[in-house]
Amino acid sequence: MGVGHFGSVSKGVLDLDKNTVVAVKIISLDLKGATKSFMAECDVLRYTRHRNLLKVITACSSTDFHGNDFKALVYEFMSNGNLQQWTYNDQHAERALNLLQRVNIAIDTACALDYLHDNCNCNISIVHCDLKPANILLDNNMVAHVGDFGLAGFHLLSSSCINNSSVAIKGTIGYTPPEYGLGSRVSKEGDIYSYGIVLIEMMVAKPPTAGMFKEGLDLHKYVKKALFKNQLSKVIDPRLLDDCNGARNGVQDENSAANVCKMKCIKSLIKVGLKCSVDSPQNRIKIKDAINDLQDTKDTFLKELCIINRYM
Incomplete structure (x- = not known):
């Protein structure tokens, strides 16, 4: 496989x-x-x-x-493969993830990190060290499951536990936080950076290692610039808008009520991704705050979509 x-x-x-x-x-x-x-x-x-x-x-x-x-x-066994396959593999081209599915996967993944970092009831904090779309698996109901802990490290929270946090640089190029390359130890903030890159990648369907990212340009800066210029619609995965018909035919009505609602949701998700993937570990959003923001975004999106569908 x-x-x-x-x-x-x-x-x-x-x-x-x-x-x-x-x-x-x-x-x-x-x-x-x-x-x-x-x-x-x-x-x-x-x-x-x-x-x-x-x-x-x-x-x-x-x-x-x-x-x-x-x-x-x-x-x-996870029957729906992994997030990377759904984002890029042709076998899923006719049934791409819709926006709500991506929101749910983002929340599921963040909840997994929150548990590993602070709530696993073992007096230690577990750092995944290699979060990426290929390690986010999807079951029959499209619920996300984080896997592959072969590079994981333990951070001591209690003297009664074993400290296994002494490690070399870990992770996958594009998802590894910049401080690891400067000799910093693995940390929860490092996982949050990786999560932010994954969240942005879900929205734009471009990997952080794409050939376009060179000479100082990376996925974070690329999307941040589009957000600042109010041009997100030009960089997001086109399948997110009019995912039932319009985008598939190459035609999008960005001003339709449904797409305005979707763009508002996408913008909120990307903002969370950007807050997670800033260069400075100290300035990254906490994973619990990210979950709260994502859940608020989902609730607002569903309410607005319900109102739109009621009058269509």
Whole structure:
């Protein structure tokens, strides 16, 4: 199904009688840091349980039929793939995510981070370190589940817990906060930066590593400039407007009541993304405040859309 930092993921059946479909992450032990990644992910999964985190069914550490060391993690299968596939893959072109689905995914992902950072009931704060669309999985109901904790780090909140926060630079280019490149330790603020980039990416359908981003221009600055010039409609994913027909035919009525309502919602979402992805860690919005802003935006969007539909 895919390849990650330290192994591949395959689809399988765990119980032939119950026909339990699973995703099996097989760790490539010949890669440097693979065993450490496996242990880090096991540690995180041992401490956590949340509706927006990918559920692990079991872990395997044994030898294969050839006597070689073998390690694997077995997860609940996510039938709708990941956010990256929905944003860019042609297989979903005819059923792109609508605006409400993207809002819900944004809220789900933020709730997962809030739990990891402050509410996992283990007296430690867990930093994901590699939040990106490929690590946000979607189930049958399009509920988002954050997965892949192979790079996660622990931050001590109580002397009774193990401190495992001593790490090198982590993450994926484009989503890693700038302070990591300057030698700063991983932090909750680093995750919030990554989240902000993901949120902006969901709205514009452009990856932070796109070729257009060079000579000082990045995804954050690109969208911030469009917001300042009141030109967001020119940079957002066109499928967000008139997602039932107009955008698909290449025609958009930006002044229609529905699209005005959508643009108001998109603008609010992008503002949250920008607040999360500022360069200075100290100036980034708190994840709880981001959740509140996103929920308010969703509530307002649904109320206004309901009023519009009532008079159409």
